Amino acid sequence: MNSQQNQLVQEPQSSQSQPTCSECGTHEPWGLSSWCPKCGYYPALGKCVGQPEPQADEEEKPQPQTIWELIPEWGWILGLGVIGSIGLSIAGRFLTQNPAELCLWTLTQATAGFLMLVIGQFIAYLYAVSKSVEFGILSIILNPFKIWRPTIARFPEGAWKLDMTVWGLTLTVGAFAIVGGFEFNSLFDDWGVRKTANVNLVSSIVDQAKQHEGDGAEDLEGALNDFAGGTEEEMKEKLPEEEGVTGKLPEFDCLVVGYTTLPDGRINSVLLASSFNKRLVYAGKLNATDIPAEVLEEWQQRLPGLEQFAPFVKVNADGATTWIKPQITVNVASKGWAETNQQLVKPKFVSLLQEISVNQ
Known part of the structure; x- marks a missing residue:
């Protein structure tokens, strides 16, 4: 009797020591199943059933090594x-x-x-x-x-x-x-769009032109009024009491009435006229060194073609001077009018203005 009991005890122990699946080596009992419950191995077929085919390990992506990655x-x-x-x-x-x-x-x-x-x-x-x-x-x-x-x-x-x-x-x-x-x-600026001369200068040019034209003064006045945008009376009503100030120096609109040249024919200076007390008077000159190179080059070509015999306005100038028709206007900066000779004090070139057409 004792030997039979010992045999029954040893049989389960021996079964637990042997794996139930030769494929995965598990000791888990199969029960009534004909295949391994863990890996699906079916001994009769010699392969696993009901389980996905083993796949190759997915290629691992490299992990970033620096912050830039x-x-x-x-x-x-x-x-x-x-x-x-x-x-x-x-x-x-x-x-x-x-x-x-x-x-x-x-x-x-x-x-x-x-x-x-x-x-x-x-x-x-x-x-x-x-x-x-x-x-x-x-x-x-x-x-x-x-x-x-x-x-x-x-x-x-x-x-x-x-x-x-x-x-x-x-x-x-x-x-x-x-x-x-x-x-x-x-x-x-510098795109070919030039301002017009102020009405003060245009009004003075009209009065000066009347003295030169005589009977044709009315036609000349009308042409210049069209240029300035009104009649002479309207222009006088619009005259500013004081010259405007840009930066440190006031600015004045002037008419170029003549120029002087060096022995080689290059322009040495240009003579200016401006409105003083509503009269066109000689206002001084601009030296070539104070004029931008591109403007000086333009004048070198144009001024000889505007030459005329007499000055448009009375000028006390030393040396040979070439007088030109009243057509080119400029804007200059100056400290103002000198009390001694009623000329602009050291005028400096600022910009070109629109040209005036006066038939003499």
Whole structure:
């Protein structure tokens, strides 16, 4: 009896010591099943059933080693575009040669940047509306950042929308903060648009021309009135009480009445006339060294063609002088009229004015 009990005890112990599956080596009992409950091995077929075929280990992606590798490709493109936009603004600030070019660059860059900003924002809004009904047309203004959530959720697909918007914003801000061409009046400088001489000078030229023309004075007066924009009486009513001041020195409009030359024929100085007490009087001269090179070159070609026999206004000038027709007007800066000789004190060239047509 004892030997039978010992045999029954040893049989389960021996069965527990042997694995129930030769494939995976598990000791888990199969019960009524004909295959291993763990790996699905079916001895009759000699393979696993009901389990997916073993696959090769997936290739592990390399993990980022530096902070630069954490930045996605679209982030690099966005950042490089921002740097390029800032560089363009800096180039505009230092490469423009005069205020007119600076102002034109500012307006062009700001306009292009603003259009990019508006287009990018509107495209993001359209996509947000297609994904949710919570966005309305006012969301572009009231929730400018919220409408970007659906677009950002699809990154990197559609990242170009964010690029366009951010680059446009950078260009717009850079145009005003870095380029800074706010002198919009300078757009009309050096572009062939010249101001007209003031009514004070034109009125004095009319009176002076009457003395030269005699019977034809009325026609001449009418022509000059058309140039100035009114009758002589109207012009006199509009005469300013004082000369305007730009910067440190007042400015005066003058008529070029003659010029002197060096032995080689180059212009040495030009003689000016201006209105003093509503009369056209000799106002002094501009030396060639005080005249811009491009203006001096233009006068070198034009003044000989305007030569006439007598001066348009009485001038006390030393040396040989070539008199010209009353046509070219200029704007000069000076401290004012000298009390001794009633001439402008050291006039300095400022700009050319529109020319006058006087038939003598």
